[in-house]
Amino acid sequence: MRRQARTTVPFREIVELACRAPSVHNTQPWRWRAEGSRLRLYADRSRQLLHADPDARSLVLSCGAALHHAQVAAAGLGWQVTVERCPDADDPDLLATLELAPGRVVPAAEARLGALQARSTDRRRFTSWPLPAERLDRLSEQAEEWGALVIPLVDPGRRVRVDRILRRAAEIQRGDQLYAAEAAPWVRAEGPEGVPATSIPEPNPHRPAMPSRYDQGELPDPRGEPAEFVDGLVAVATVDDDRLSWLRAGETLSALWLAAIPHGLSVLPLSQVAEVPQTREELREVLDGRAWPQLLVRLGWQEITREELPRTPRRPVAEVLTLE
Ligand SMILES: Cc1cc2nc3c(=O)[nH]c(=O)nc-3n(C[C@H](O)[C@H](O)[C@H](O)COP(=O)(O)O)c2cc1C
Numbered sequence: 001m002r003r004q005a006r007t008t009v010p011f012r013e014i015v016e017l018a019c020r021a022p023s024v025h026n027t028q029p030w031r032w033r034a035e036g037s038r039l040r041l042y043a044d045r046s047r048q049l050l051h052a053d054p055d056a057r058s059l060v061l062s063c064g065a066a067l068h069h070a071q072v073a074a075a076g077l078g079w080q081v082t083v084e085r086c087p088d089a090d091d092p093d094l095l096a097t098l099e100l101a102p103g104r105v106v107p108a109a110e111a112r113l114g115a116l117q118a119r120s121t122d123r124r125r126f127t128s129w130p131l132p133a134e135r136l137d138r139l140s141e142q143a144e145e146w147g148a149l150v151i152p153l154v155d156p157g158r159r160v161r162v163d164r165i166l167r168r169a170a171e172i173q174r175g176d177q178l179y180a181a182e183a184a185p186w187v188r189a190e191g192p193e194g195v196p197a198t199s200i201p202e203p204n205p206h207r208p209a210m211p212s213r214y215d216q217g218e219l220p221d222p223r224g225e226p227a228e229f230v231d232g233l234v235a236v237a238t239v240d241d242d243r244l245s246w247l248r249a250g251e252t253l254s255a256l257w258l259a260a261i262p263h264g265l266s267v268l269p270l271s272q273v274a275e276v277p278q279t280r281e282e283l284r285e286v287l288d289g290r291a292w293p294q295l296l297v298r299l300g301w302q303e304i305t306r307e308e309l310p311r312t313p314r315r316p317v318a319e320v321l322t323l324e
Pocket residue numbers: 020021022023024025026058061062065119120121122123194195212213214268269270271272311312
């Protein structure tokens with residue numbers, strides 16, 4: 001008997017997988033609308049961090065990561081996708097339209113879907129295994145196919161400058177009461193959104209601080225000793241600084257992350273430098289003024305004996321997807 005090709009798009013499944021994407025503070029700032037063979041992605045402005053993210057840059061970046069996840073999910077389930085980004089100048093919240101057509105599953109797409117399902121943000125200290133510059137270059141080049149620049153920061157002089165800028169951004173935000181008040185509901189959150197306590201390192205007075213948004217320390221690790229941090233650092237940047245560039249930067253972040261997973265690498269986005277105007281400008285200077293920094297990203301290896309972290313929660317699909 002010949003197998004009937006699937007003609008009904010599995011929107012729920014695709015959107016459920018797309019929503020596993022990373023988002024700033026796990027705000028999940030997206031809405032989806034499905035109609036016929038078309039899926040639309042909208043920015044959900046009610047989830048914007050108005051103080052830390054007044055231009056909705058991190059919001060659109062997060063939606064870009066979800067857009068890339070949706071494409072990976074659809075391809076992994078055997079659907080061809082055609083994407084139109086920012087299709088309606090009169091509707092700035094409509095970020096993308098995805099047109100789906102039956103296709104077939106190829107092994108590379110299946111593998112990418114496996115990486116999507118394995119992905120999470122792991123803030124534990126990386127091991128001291130150095131990340132070879134050639135590997136960082138290859139991953140960066142692969143990710144750049146998604147439209148943003150991925151600039152490895154390997155030169156020690158640049159690296160020191162960027163680490164200083166990172167610390168300064170963290171300090172500035174620590175002294176900003178409005179920032180703290182806005183972040184509070186999303187940090188150590190319970191329920192289907194925000195960052196749960198199990199994903200946040202506790203402060204460790206015996207170790208030098210690794211600049212991070214969520215304190216600076218260790219997550220419990222019953223099997224392994226904490227290791228020194230030697231990692232790869234890249235800047236995701238764009239030539240322009242508009243909605244389309246932010247969307248592309250989010251897709252590029254997701255592509256970088258999923259490409260890193262088969263190498264066993266952990267990936268940590270750091271958005272603080274880009275959130276503080278002064279440090280964003282400083283980082284732009286480090287990039288020789290040639291591009292707008294959107295995010296810094298650390299890559300490194302975790303101890304192989306480490307246990308899996310509990311996954312951060314997601315809102316139910318029915319809350320974010322409208323089927324028409
Ligand atoms: C645009 C963007 C910015 C982020 N910034 C940070 C950050 O500065 N520090 C951090 O620890 N995690 C950051 N994250 C990771 C999110 O906190 C994480 O994706 C979210 O909590 C969901 O958890 P998961 O990635 O494990 O699914 C960022 C993610 C995105 C997409």
